Amino acid sequence: MADNLNADLSCPICIDFFTEPVSLECGHSFCRDCILNASRAQGEPTGSIACPQCRQNTARLAIRSNRLLANIVEGFQRLWQPQPAGSGATPAQCQLHQQELRLFCSEDLQLICRLCWSSDAHSQHSCTAIKSAYTACKANSIQLLQKKLNEYRDTHTATGLKISETLEHTNRLQEQMAAEFAELQHFLQQRERALVQRLRAVAESAVNQLVENMALISERCVLIEQALEEIQSTQEQTQFLREIKGILQRCDLQTKPALKTPELHLGEFNGPLQYTVWKQMLNIISPAPVPLTLDSESASLDLVLSKDQTMVKGRSKLKEFSHHAKRFSNYGCVLAREGFTTGKHYWEVNVESIDEWIIGAVKESIDRHSAFALTPSNGLWTLRKWNGNIYGPHHATESECCQNMNLQKVGVCVDYEGGQVSFYNADDMTHLYTSTDRFTEKIYPFFLPFPETMTKGVLKLFHLQL
Known part of the structure; x- marks a missing residue:
């Protein structure tokens, strides 16, 4: 009941107890200052006031003070809101207007007075x-x-979950890295053991041959020593001359011992050992550079491919080609013949002679005949060079990898199960950018050399020559 009476004794404008209440001809009552301020704010004619509740006009001179309502409000306040005895508390006042703070502005979250509420600062705010x-x-x-x-x-x-996932992923990557390095170390250790064993076998064979030579030489020395002793011991002249021929023949001075000449094959053990082992190591490296070839059926009409289909450049004059569903018609791009549905694959592209390009991978079902954004959401995971800067797949400033970088060769690695397409500076294998996704279909290498900006330059697939 008190709440209902409280509402009945509140001014509809300031939503607080009436202060100097006045009544209009329509019977509605308001605080004197509230109705006058509201009239001025609405631009009402100086001689009349429109009731904010029913819009009936009342002559300004016809406004009547409602003393009965004022007395009721005063009595209600004394009855329901008495001051604590001896408290000496005084209501908080507005520092701007020195009036009691009776309203709360829900927009600015602050207490205000009636004059604040009617001011421009709060007139459009919700105040209660x-x-x-x-x-x-x-x-x-x-x-x-x-x-x-x-x-x-x-x-x-x-x-917290992300931290756990990151640590788990880091541990998996660390284990994977350790396994890959262990494989290389195992290969090198095997090659080292094999070469050491080979060297030891060759050395042992050479030593054995030299020992045999020493034995032959020792036998010949014994014969010579015996001949010397026999010659020295013969004193009778006729006997010496008769036997000298036989003595010399037994020494076999005309023929040399059949000595063997062992070889250590220094070229095998003291040549370009590291390079030799590196070439042998390529058989176990995965992924090794894939020798890609370009798919002429997918090439845009403004591109021309080399005979071996490893290079592409812009076509100076368009030629008539048969229509093919695989051919790109809205972008000057081309795919590789090789596609991937599993495993890790790496290839390199020489871009040193062209200024602008987009390189990466695309899904097999890519729309080849419509214009669309070259982004992962459309099935393209790319790296782009534009105005000398390198950008990620969204071509946005925030995804820029590096500025004014003169890339000579780009490396691209697709990890199908891992859902990654990573890009590298293939000269020193510096990581540039990695795009992550979930692959559900065949993935093809993608090349867009911007033929309209190409003059004599070509985009060339790199084939590792061994």
């Missing part, structure tokens, strides 16, 4: 009496803070 504002503001604040608290708790939990 303190008592009702307290309940609503408290409930709204609790609801807002609880919502934010729940959001931050969810974010905190999600961040």
Whole structure:
């Protein structure tokens, strides 16, 4: 009942207890200052006032003070809002207008007086009496803070999960890296053991041959020593001359021992050992550079391919070609013949002679006859060079990898199961950008050399020559 009476004794304009209430000819009552300020704010004629509730005009001189209503309001305030005995408390006042703060602005979240509410700063804001504002503001604040608290708790939990996922992923990558390096180390260790064993076998054979030579030489030395002793011991002249021929023949001075000449094959062990092992190592490296070829059936009409289908450049004069469903008709691009549905694959592209290009991978079902954004959402995972800068697949400033970088050769790696397309500076294998996604169909290498900007330059697939 008190709440209903409180509402009946409140001015419809300031939503607070009437102060100097006045009544219009229509019977509605307002605070004197409220109705006059409202009339001025609405630009009403100086001689009349339109009721804010029913819009009936009342002559300004016909406004009557409502003393009965004023007395009722005063009595209600004394009855229901008495001051605490001996408290000496005084209502808070507006520092700007020195009036009691009776309203709460829900837009600015601050207490205001009646004059503040009628000012330009708050006239368009939602303002309510303190008592009702307290309940609503408290409930709204609790609801807002609880919502934010729940959001931050969810974010905190999600961040914790992300940390766990990151650590798990890092551990998996570390194990994978360790396994790959272990494979290389195992290969090198095997090659080292094999070469050491080979060297030892060759050395042992050479030593054995030299030992045999020493034995032959020792036998010949014994024969010579015996001949010397025999010659020295013979004193009778006739006997010496008769036997000398036989003595010399037994020494076999005319023929040399059949000595062997062992070889250590220095070229095998002291040549370009590291390069030799590196070439042998390519048999176990995965992924090794794939020798791609371009698919002429997919090439745009403004491109021309080399005979071996490893180079592409812009066509100076368009030629008539048969229509093919695989041919791109809206972009000057071409695909490779080779596509991938599993595993890791790496290829390199020489781009040193062209200024602008887009290189990457696309899904097999890509639309080849319509204009569309070359983004992952459309099935393209690319790197782009434009105005000397390198960009990721969205071609946005925030995805820029590096500025004014003169790339000579680009490396592209597709990890089908891992859902990654990574790009590298193939000269030093510096990582440039990685795009992640989930692949569900065949993936093809993609090349767009911007034929309209090409003069004599060509885009060339790199084939590793061994």
